[in-house]
Amino acid sequence: MDRVERMFSTHPAPASxxxxxxxxxxxxxAECTYCCTTCADACLEEDDPANLRKCIRLNLDCAEIxxxxxxxxxxxGAQDRNVLRAQLEACAAACRACADECDSHAGKHDHCGICxxxxxxxxxxxxxxxxxxxx
Amino acid sequence: MDRVERMFSTHPAPASxxxxxxxxxxxxxAECTYCCTTCADACLEEDDPANLRKCIRLNLDCAEIxxxxxxxxxxxGAQDRNVLRAQLEACAAACRACADECDSHAGKHDHCGICxxxxxxxxxxxxxxxxxxxx
Amino acid sequence: MDRVERMFSTHPAPASxxxxxxxxxxxxxAECTYCCTTCADACLEEDDPANLRKCIRLNLDCAEIxxxxxxxxxxxGAQDRNVLRAQLEACAAACRACADECDSHAGKHDHCGICxxxxxxxxxxxxxxxxxxxx
Amino acid sequence: MDRVERMFSTHPAPASxxxxxxxxxxxxxAECTYCCTTCADACLEEDDPANLRKCIRLNLDCAEIxxxxxxxxxxxGAQDRNVLRAQLEACAAACRACADECDSHAGKHDHCGICxxxxxxxxxxxxxxxxxxxx
Numbered sequence: 452m453d454r455v456e457r458m459f460s461t462h463p464a465p466a467s468x469x470x471x472x473x474x475x476x477x478x479x480x481a482e483c484t485y486c487c488t489t490c491a492d493a494c495l496e497e498d499d500p501a502n503l504r505k506c507i508r509l510n511l512d513c514a515e516i517x518x519x520x521x522x523x524x525x526x527x528g529a530q531d532r533n534v535l536r537a538q539l540e541a542c543a544a545a546c547r548a549c550a551d552e553c554d555s556h557a558g559k560h561d562h563c564g565i566c567x568x569x570x571x572x573x574x575x576x577x578x579x580x581x582x583x584x585x586x
Numbered sequence: 587m588d589r590v591e592r593m594f595s596t597h598p599a600p601a602s603x604x605x606x607x608x609x610x611x612x613x614x615x616a617e618c619t620y621c622c623t624t625c626a627d628a629c630l631e632e633d634d635p636a637n638l639r640k641c642i643r644l645n646l647d648c649a650e651i652x653x654x655x656x657x658x659x660x661x662x663g664a665q666d667r668n669v670l671r672a673q674l675e676a677c678a679a680a681c682r683a684c685a686d687e688c689d690s691h692a693g694k695h696d697h698c699g700i701c702x703x704x705x706x707x708x709x710x711x712x713x714x715x716x717x718x719x720x721x
Numbered sequence: 722m723d724r725v726e727r728m729f730s731t732h733p734a735p736a737s738x739x740x741x742x743x744x745x746x747x748x749x750x751a752e753c754t755y756c757c758t759t760c761a762d763a764c765l766e767e768d769d770p771a772n773l774r775k776c777i778r779l780n781l782d783c784a785e786i787x788x789x790x791x792x793x794x795x796x797x798g799a800q801d802r803n804v805l806r807a808q809l810e811a812c813a814a815a816c817r818a819c820a821d822e823c824d825s826h827a828g829k830h831d832h833c834g835i836c837x838x839x840x841x842x843x844x845x846x847x848x849x850x851x852x853x854x855x856x
Numbered sequence: 857m858d859r860v861e862r863m864f865s866t867h868p869a870p871a872s873x874x875x876x877x878x879x880x881x882x883x884x885x886a887e888c889t890y891c892c893t894t895c896a897d898a899c900l901e902e903d904d905p906a907n908l909r910k911c912i913r914l915n916l917d918c919a920e921i922x923x924x925x926x927x928x929x930x931x932x933g934a935q936d937r938n939v940l941r942a943q944l945e946a947c948a949a950a951c952r953a954c955a956d957e958c959d960s961h962a963g964k965h966d967h968c969g970i971c972x973x974x975x976x977x978x979x980x981x982x983x984x985x986x987x988x989x990x991x
Contacts, residue, residue, distance in 0.1 A: 452857070452887050454974045458894040461966040463901045481886050482857050485930040489863040492931035495777060496868045500770040505664060507765060511781075512658055512669055518923065519650045525890045526643060526897035534647055537679040541672040548666045561866040569859045587722070587752050589839045593759040596831040598766045616751045617722050620795045624728040627796035630912060631733045635905040642900060646916075653788065660755040661762035696731040704724045775934060782928055782939055789920045796913060801953045804917055807946035814942040 452478050455525070465527035469583035472576075473524050479576035480521035480542065483569050487514035487549060490566035497560065506552050506563065513549040516542050517573060524580070532584060539577045546574035587613050590660070600662035604718035607711075608659050614711035615656035615677065618704050622649035622684060625701035632695065641687050641698065648684040651677050652708060659715070667719060674712045681709035722748050725795065735797035739853035742846075743794050749846035750791035750812065753839050757784035757819060760836035767830065776822050776833065783819040786812050787843060794850070802854060809847045809854075816844035857883050860930065870932035874988035877981075878929050884981035885926035885947065888974050892919035892954060895971035902965065911957050911968065918954040921947050922978060929985070937989060944982045944989075951979035 456474050459465070467473070491510035494503040520542040523535060550570035557564030591609050594600070602608070626645035629638040655677040658670060685705035692699035726744050729735070737743070761780035764773040790812040793805060820840035827834035861879050864870070872878070896915035899908040925947040928940060955975035962969035 452883075452890070454887055454970050455890045455894065457970050458891050458898070458967055461970065462894065462898045477890055478857075481890065482859055485857070485860045485882055485886065485926060486863050488927050488930040489860065489867065489932065492778070492933045493863070493867045495770070495774055496933045498771075500765070500774070501768075504765055504770070508661060508663060508762070509666060509669070511661070512666070512673075514927070515654045515657060516669075516673065519654055521890060522650060522893050522919070523647055525893040526646070527894065528643060528897045528901045529640060531644060531647070531683045534644070534651075534676070534680045534683050537672075537676040538647075538651065541669070541676040544672040545669045548669050562863055565859050565862050565866065587748075587755070589752055589835050590755045590759065592835050593756050593763070593832055596835065597759065597763045612755055613722075616755065617724055620722070620725045620747055620751065620791060621728050623792050623795040624725065624732065624797065627798045627913070628728070628732045630905070630909055631798045633906075635900070635909070636903075639900055639905070643897070649792070656755060657758050657784070660758040662759065663762045663766045697728055700724050700727050700731065778931060778933060779936060779939070781931070782936070782943075785924045785927060786939075786943065789924055792920060793917055796916070798913060799910060801914060801917070804914070804921075804946070804950045804953050807942075807949040808917075808921065811939070811942035811946040815939045818936045818939050 452481065459527060462527045466529040467584065469580065472580045472583040473527060476524050476576040476580045477521050479573040480517040480524070483517040483546060483573035484514050484521065486566045486569040487517065490553065490562050493562040494560070503556065506556055509549040509552050510566070513545040513570060516545040536581060536584065539581050543574045543577040546570040546577070550574065587616065594662060597662045601664040602719065604715065607715045607718040608662065611659050611711040611715045612656050614708040615652040615659070618652040618681060618708035619649050619656065621701045621704040622652065625688065625697050628697040638691065641691055644684040644687050645701070648680040648705060651680040671716060671719065674716050678709045678712040681705040681712065685709065722751065729797060732797045736799040737854065739850065742850045742853040743797060746794050746846040746850045747791050749843040750787040750794070753787040753816060753843035754784050754791065756836045756839040757787065760823065760832050763832040764830070773826065776826060779819040779822050780836070783815040783840060786815040806851060806854065809851050813844045813847040816840040816847070820844065857886065864932060867932045871934040872989065874985065877985045877988040878932065881929050881981040881985045882926050884978040885922040885929070888922040888951060888978035889919050889926065891971045891974040892922065895958065895967050898967040908961065911961060914954040914957050915971070918950040918975060921950045941986060941989065944986050948979045948982040951975040951982065955979065
């Protein structure tokens with residue numbers, strides 16, 4: 452994602468000073484999008500997909516919400532702060548719910564453990580971005 | 587979208603009784619996704635795209651958030667209520683912000699007027715869904 | 722989706738004369754996006770999700786490809802014909818593969834039958850759009 | 857994206873031996889999704905967005921197509937080869953078209969130069985994946 456960082460530095464009019472938090476969030480939300488996507492697919496392939504229904508659904512929701520967060524943050528021009536804040540709330544909620552569910556399967560499925568880690572990192576990046584927006 | 591309605595009625599285990607509100611929201615959020623997408627493209631094609639920057643950005647954000655809302659609601663199986671509620675908040679916020687911005691250009695650009703109408707309808711469908719979830 | 726049709730008629734500079742085929746495709750691709758999304762969720766909820774893995778995966782692929790097709794077509798300004806044609810090919814391929822797989826479960830699961838119908842309608846709308854682009 | 861790589865190695869039944877090409881493509885397509893998203897936003901913010909209409913549209917198309925490619929590849933379970941190949945064709949076509957357009961503005965706008973580089977890298981990753989699928 453090095454080129455994304457260079458893209459940020461060439462934007463003619465970024466709306467906020469939170470460039471560092473923003474790039475960290477794009478990275479975390481992109482990673483979480485694909486971890487959740489792979490986790491859903493891996494869960495589906497396990498012997499017991501019926502026991503992983505809740506995990507698969509949360510993975511799919513979380514992947515989609517994270518994907519939108521990353522795209523919104525990757526538009527550094529004048530953003531609507533209310534909309535951005537509400538999106539960060541939704542993203543952090545999805546990441547926390549998915550992390551909790553994945554954690555409960557981590558003992559049995561390694562992919563769920565890694566995915567939980569990734570979701571918590573993205574939830575934290577959302578919280579840091581929310582704080583940076585207030586500043 | 588008739589087939590989507592039939593799909594809902596064949597789902598083996600919908601999580602909520604809010605089937606009517608859910609289908610209305612899928613319709614409203616899908617319509618809003620494409621109205622906002624077309625509005626962004628039409629704004630870009632106008633003589634004065636530099637005056638419509640804010641509108642184009644909100645159109646893009648709103649299209650993406652609505653698209654995720656429609657997909658989440660189109661998964662009627664057991665949903666995480668907290669995540670769904672946070673998504674409905676983000677969606678209603680995006681729709682209202684986009685409607686306000688579009689309204690301010692409606693006198694000059696017909697597509698902005700129609701888009702504002704569509705965004706307000708989707709915000710209302712989100713509010714009705716939120717109420718149905720509590721019940 | 723009535724407002725999407727009105728949006729098309731207010732666009733300042735649509736690139737093609739294929740307005741009718743374009744609106745039909747936005748409708749078909751949007752419907753297919755949500756039918757496939759609901760079908761994946763319904764399959765996951767059945768007693769035998771392990772037997773429906775292939776169907777769930779094709780549903781997810783098809784939903785995402787259709788969603789992008791609908792968004793590209795909902796930008797009626799000057800489009801790159803090569804890119805659009807390649808996307809229509811990918812979309813028709815995904816719809817046909819998903820329809821074939823869904824058909825094989827239609828006797829057992831009504832949602833698969835409706836979804837197959839929806840996928841074939843979208844594949845046809847893609848073919849009609851491809852022809853309209855050549856004309 | 858280190859966690860995505862670890863996710864791949866914990867998947868219970870990856871469909872292909874092309875794990876290396878697959879992970880490289882997820883990385884390239886994710887990077888391209890966000891480079892194109894930022895490029896569209898930066899173009900819109902320039903003094904002359906009306907001269908960058910074609911670039912903005914191709915950026916938006918390319919971002920969405922790359923995003924779907926990355927998600928499909930991040931589902932390593934049994935994939936439909938025909939659908940995957942058609943998606944790789946569409947993705948490579950979008951990346952090449954966007955790279956050509958961005959290159960034509962690279963002398964004036966640094967973000968277009970970086971974005972072109974990123975699009976070409978993703979087109980190449982698509983081609984390598986297509987070859988790996990045949991093997």
